[in-house]
Amino acid sequence: MYEVSDSAVAVKRRVTLDDVAKVAHVATSTASRALNRPGRINAETEALVHQVANDLGYERPEIFWRRTHVLTQKIGVTIRLQEYQMLAAIQDKMILDQYLPVLYPAVSTRVLQTVKREFNNVDGLIIDNPQIPGRIRLEIPNTEPLVVTNCLMDETTCVVPDTEQGVAVLLTHLSSLRHQSITYFYAKDRWLDRSVLQALRSGCERDGLVLHTVGNVGDSLESGHRAVSAWRKHLDSVAVFCGALSAIGFMEELDQSLRVSVPDDVSVVAIGDAFIGRLHQPRTTTLEVPYRKIGTEAVRQLVSQIRHRSRVEKRVKLVNMRLVNGGTTGFF
Structure with missing residues (x-):
């Protein structure tokens, strides 16, 4: 015989599977099988879970929502x-x-x-x-x-954007231009940056391209300016930025400080908003996120x-x- 605690009875919010499982002293997965997939567990346990659910007033989420939500x-x-x-x-x-x-x-x-x-x-x-x-x-x-x-x-x-498909298109473009090495600048706290990184790693390995990565690079003109010193360590022929502003800042710093020409000396690609890339001359090659x-x-x-x-x-x-x-x- 189970006991319903005072706290369980006093619950004012919607009764959840977790509540039923706790009172019935079973795992939440067991309570779910008992209520949604009859015959999958011990008959005695299934009957107990149903009794607890009825006593607590448990309702399926979609039924509760339709009944209570305007x-x-x-x-x-x-x-x-x-x-x-x-x-x-x-x-x-x-x-x-x-x-x-x-x-x-x-x-x-x-x-x-x-x-x-x-x-x-x-x-x-x-x-x-x-x-x-x-x-x-x-x-x-x-x-x-x-x-x-x-x-x-x-x-x-x-x-989400299909980064695997997008990066494949980008690498095909760069390979057609005979590029063999890439530096990728990204911020580590965004899913898009990490997903592009994973796609670049697998794609470069498949296509025989060299990939260097630089993390913690935000999408701002100032971040792009600072990225030049990191790029100079390897002098890769392509710099890819997860953000249009950082790509533009990078090109500004190359021109002002090093007199390095884009795209004659290095190619630059932005991943993000193609409209921002159109504001720069020359227009930035962009792997566009379809916002x-x-x-x-x-x-x-x-x-x-x-x-x-x-x-x-x-x-x-x-x-x-x-x-x-x-x-x-x-x-x-």
Whole structure:
């Protein structure tokens, strides 16, 4: 015979599988099998879990949501304002689907607090590039509907650029120009930078190219200026930057301090926003992150979750990248 503690009875929030498992003294996975896959565990344990679930008032998440949630026609968006192309695409798609975007500060230390505080005030959330993806699921395991962009997070629908495909296109371009060595400058705290790094390593190994990496390089003109000293250690024929501003800063410093010519002496490639690369002369060759397509797809996935909660599927949606040829890559 089990005992229901006072604390379990007094729970005012929605009863979860964890609550049922704790009172029944079984693992959460066991409680899940008992309630969702009958016949998979011991009959006595299964009966116990069902009794505990009934006593505590447990409901499946989709049933609870439909019973208690009144649609607000609002979607919360946590995104840096610098990602203006993606934000514009999100707003355009929401308007078409008759939703109102509600913007929250994209400060990494506040994302979790924002999710906790605001989730019940909107119909769903889009979080761009969360710095603490694991903690969101750990501390708020039933946060749905939710779509994450430009970052991978377990058991969540994610919309990300296809970095493996994009890097393959980039390496094909560089190989056609007879380049044999690359220096990659990146920031270690972003999923995009790490994903590009992994794709570059495997691609360069496959194609017989030499790869040197320099981490902790932010996307700013000043970071690009400082990167010149690191590039001089190997004098690779290609410098790749995960960010358009750092690539531009690098080229400025090469010209002003070393009188090194781009692309005659070194080719430069940016990964990110191709529009920023167009502001530089010559225009920067850019492996473009498709922010507008990512934003549109994120809204599409979230609205589908909102409208079909009983059959929500967690998925990773890859969006192809494209190489925008500028005047900063040439023959070696």
